[in-house]
Amino acid sequence: MADSSHAVAGNAASERALELLGQLVSFNTTSRLSNLELIDFVYEHLNSKGLRPHIDYNIDKTKANLYTIIGPETGDGVALSGHSDVVAVEDQDWTRDPWRLTREGGLLYGRGTTDMKGFIAAALAAVPSMLDAPLRRPVHLCISYDEEIGCVGVRSLLEYLAKQSTKPQSCIVGEPTGMEVVTAHKGKLSMSCKVKGRACHSALAPRGVNAVHAAARMIGFLMDMARRKREEGPFDEAFDVPYSTIHAGVIQGGTMLNIVPARCCFEFEFRNLPREDTADMLNEVKRFAREHVEPEMRTPGRGVEFLWRELSSFPGLNGDENDDVVTLVRRLTGNERIKKVGFGTEAGRFSRSGIRSVVCGPGSIEQAHTPDEFIEVGQLGQCERFIGDLIRHLS
Numbered sequence: 001m002a003d004s005s006h007a008v009a010g011n012a013a014s015e016r017a018l019e020l021l022g023q024l025v026s027f028n029t030t031s032r033l034s035n036l037e038l039i040d041f042v043y044e045h046l047n048s049k050g051l052r053p054h055i056d057y058n059i060d061k062t063k064a065n066l067y068t069i070i071g072p073e074t075g076d077g078v079a080l081s082g083h084s085d086v087v088a089v090e091d092q093d094w095t096r097d098p099w100r101l102t103r104e105g106g107l108l109y110g111r112g113t114t115d116m117k118g119f120i121a122a123a124l125a126a127v128p129s130m131l132d133a134p135l136r137r138p139v140h141l142c143i144s145y146d147e148e149i150g151c152v153g154v155r156s157l158l159e160y161l162a163k164q165s166t167k168p169q170s171c172i173v174g175e176p177t178g179m180e181v182v183t184a185h186k187g188k189l190s191m192s193c194k195v196k197g198r199a200c201h202s203a204l205a206p207r208g209v210n211a212v213h214a215a216a217r218m219i220g221f222l223m224d225m226a227r228r229k230r231e232e233g234p235f236d237e238a239f240d241v242p243y244s245t246i247h248a249g250v251i252q253g254g255t256m257l258n259i260v261p262a263r264c265c266f267e268f269e270f271r272n273l274p275r276e277d278t279a280d281m282l283n284e285v286k287r288f289a290r291e292h293v294e295p296e297m298r299t300p301g302r303g304v305e306f307l308w309r310e311l312s313s314f315p316g317l318n319g320d321e322n323d324d325v326v327t328l329v330r331r332l333t334g335n336e337r338i339k340k341v342g343f344g345t346e347a348g349r350f351s352r353s354g355i356r357s358v359v360c361g362p363g364s365i366e367q368a369h370t371p372d373e374f375i376e377v378g379q380l381g382q383c384e385r386f387i388g389d390l391i392r393h394l395s
Helices: 015-026 036-047 113-125 127-132 153-162 202-207 211-232 278-297 324-333 347-352 377-394
Strands: 054-057 064-070 078-083 102-104 107-109 139-144 170-173 181-185 187-196 245-253 263-272 305-314 338-341 356-359 374-376
Touching (some): 015 377, 064 127, 107 377, 113 139, 113 374, 170 347
Parallel strands (some): 078 139, 078 170
Antiparallel strands (some): 181 356, 187 263, 245 263
16 A cells, blocks of 8 residues: 555544455456456465365366355355456556555545455455354355456356355345445346448449448437337336436448448447346347348348347346345445446346345445546445444344
8 A cells, every 4th residue: 555544533444454455456357357366365365264265267267256155054144245357447547556555535546446346355354253253144255257347257156156055145245335225226238240241342332232331220220229218218217327228339340431341340238127128129129130121231142141249248136125135234334225226236146046135335336447446445444344233243
């Protein structure tokens, strides 16, 4: 850390949590890179406390999840879950070293401080208290990889948990909510569509098949579909954007203006309310391509082809505000109000696997993915107190 001065009294985060956060931030765990240095550090930290965490590697053994259980091996424990990866810092105007925790007053700067190494640091700092407590129900610590590119790592972690005799009954995902209680979030499906046409000289344009034009027709349909969602719903006013959204964000095609393009690729996404099914939305897009675009561009000897590929996806979370874990987190945080958010988390996957889940963690989502990302010292301290109260509840 650049400044090791103590936090303001009353908003204190422990020195242990500050030190751990500094270590976690120092590991560049951008999603395109390995997270094994961080996982090895956490493993050694837990191993030094007498724990034997399970390491779950990806196929290439370049990344890994980490899981450990603390307390009695009963089936009604609580998982504390966080992801180790962060988004890139390139092309961002940082005024501080993103891989060095810097403290200025009541703020802690560094990539991942909010999203979401602050929560992991608070959980790790509480391990000695977990070990000392007479826990009647266990705490499950879960750290995953590649959440930022579609909640990838947690899938195999959940497969591992499903095979265990002891698994958590509920889960708290510590994404940044300002320690407010989130019971629902949107899902996401990201797609790539490659359009194959037929090239020719632009002076003979009718003899070719313009892949850019076909892609434009499809993007126009996505815009119409998005407009319909905005005007007709369905709606859920508890979300900041109260309807499902559709967005095309990337398009690439063509080589020269005087050549009818034979290739075009575009990428789009759905951010769906939990009650809507992205499979239905995607089928509507594919049906338009099949019934309207392909026939108009397919004549004898010519044709257009659409190649669809999923880029990433995760399910929405649609928790019941009366679930035990929601009631518990509301009581321990003192926040009776519940929220629904537009950003996605791993809670949707935990919930779909049968583990009742809620999202609650330190920091503001407005800081996530930004240059000079920071977390307030008071938020980190508040999260530590919350975990301490959870330990006492489980004891």
